[in-house]
Amino acid sequence: MKRILFIAGFLCAVLCLHSCKENETKYGPVVFVFEHQVNGTDLQKGEMKYTNLAGNVYEVDELQYFISDITLKKSSGQLVSITSDSAIHYIDLAIPASLTWNPADQIPVDTYDSISFIFGICESKNKTGLFVNPPQRDMFWPDMMGGGYHYMKMNGKWKAPGDVIKPFNFHLGIGMGEMGVFYQNYFTITLPLKFVAGEAPNVFNITMNIEKWFESPNLWDWNVIGGQIMQNQPAMHKACENGVHVFKARHHASPLIDNG
């Protein structure tokens, strides 16, 4: 009898362990790759060859920006946040390493429906002194204009009437209104993205379609708005409304590298 009880107990334990192992959540690493295109082709900086919807011929010379608080939404509705590096990533066309982000986070193997992130930095984090080292430090936004950091600096030139070349500084950050009112201006972008996350590195290509900054819902005409907008909150507001439509995302699994 004792022997039967022992065998039964042993079998139960094995079954239980097996069951636990089956329920164990598996995870996969994530990699974010940032791409920049104009009208479907890779941006070539310094080339005066792009035309926006308003007819402005322009070039982009520098592009630097922050995205933060990336969140992946499972099909079940559960949210998975990327929290490494204070959940903030700096992208700079002049720094190739910044175009790929390998956060320490791992995401559960599961099916997902969307990806979202903040363009810029949310109010609770966007405080002067957050970054003391370059290159992020050099994004600082003057305290007297609200402080914190530029969300984006896109510097370039456009061809004004008479083929006059003028510089533009498409800079976004905290906006100043009247009577000392500040507008935070950061915004959340949510992109539908159905994918199955696996244990192999989950690569997310985040593509900025630069022309979209100038299209909808607000037609952007530098000849009307002017080249500088840091102290022009209505213009920054329009840019932020357009910015919601600027990005697209895709997911693919990267084959695991066997280092043997």
Added chain:
Amino acid sequence: MTNRKIKQVFISVAIVISLAILLQYSACRPDDEPVYSPTPYEIKVPKFFPTRMNIPADNPMTVEGIELGRYLFYDGRLSGNTEPGKMMSCGTCHLQSRSFECGIDHPRFTGGHPSGITGIETPHVMLPLINLVWNESGYFWSGIVSGNNPNATQRTIEDIVRMGVVAPHEMAGDTNKTRVLIQSIPGYAELFEKAFGSRTVTFRNISKAVAQFVRTLISSDSKFDKYMRGEVQLSSQELNGYVLFMTEDGADCFHCHGGSGNPLFTTNLFYNNGKDEVFNDPRDRFSVTGDSMDLGAYKATTLRNIELTGPYMHDGRFKTLEQVIDFYSQGIVWSPNVHPLMHHAYDGGIQLTPEEKKDLVAFIKTLRDESFLTNPAFAAPAKLPDGSAVQY
């Protein structure tokens, strides 16, 4: 003699020999040698300053290394010469009172443009030695000396020390001559031993010591620093200038020269600021990157102590701060290579009124750091290691 006795004698002799060897070893053990144990030197990072520093892994800062570096920085025999009039040190041109530039009123270098021992002028005017421990973007106006340089002999301040000794427009010497001369000067061998564990002078260690000293040259106590720390107030004129400095619709200096969020008062990056239409300087930023956008671009200088570091721009074309402000206000020359941050370029400049110009100059003068200019730790030592006086 019995076998037992022979054995006893043998054992006794063995013990005596062993003791003798032990004593001999004891007399030679490292404990009795001068021990190489330099004292680590930790840079105290001022409030708001970067926490990441540009210190090569093979040259950690030590108290002894810095002390030696200070002597070498001010010793005219670094040039390899001992004859009066032929000696030159770093301190010959890099004057503490002029923020470690030569200044426009230098008695030897007319108009503030230095020349070397042989009389050849340097290709560009000087840049100050301030806060270089936080410069990650390359040294010199073009940034050619940087960690990214494929030439491994042009990457660090240590390399610049060597370049200064051999350059025809500076000391025009050779490193071996300098090394031999420094080795022969009484007092230096001991200092090298304390700093680097060997009495033998090498040029590499000369470079390391000078570089360590240069990395201690930190300015963080100007009136503006005190204002940021809440210790003093700026005058209304200075505040007006500060607003101009920090606003895009004002003078918009901060994008390139830093400010409240970047107390180095430079991004250490490179910009074509609209001085010319034609670019043929073989030492501009383009010469380093090959990127046509960098034609005519140069490092944005720190504005700390800028009132003392004229003449201004890479070629020293402006003698006074007021001339510089006039240039940015009305004198900018448009070209396709002008950096887009120079957004007033097409209009010729930022178009400041005379009052605004005065305000801006007043603010910029709050970046004068008197404690840096008079810090005895940065000054020439009273005597050199052999007891001789400092001779430039």
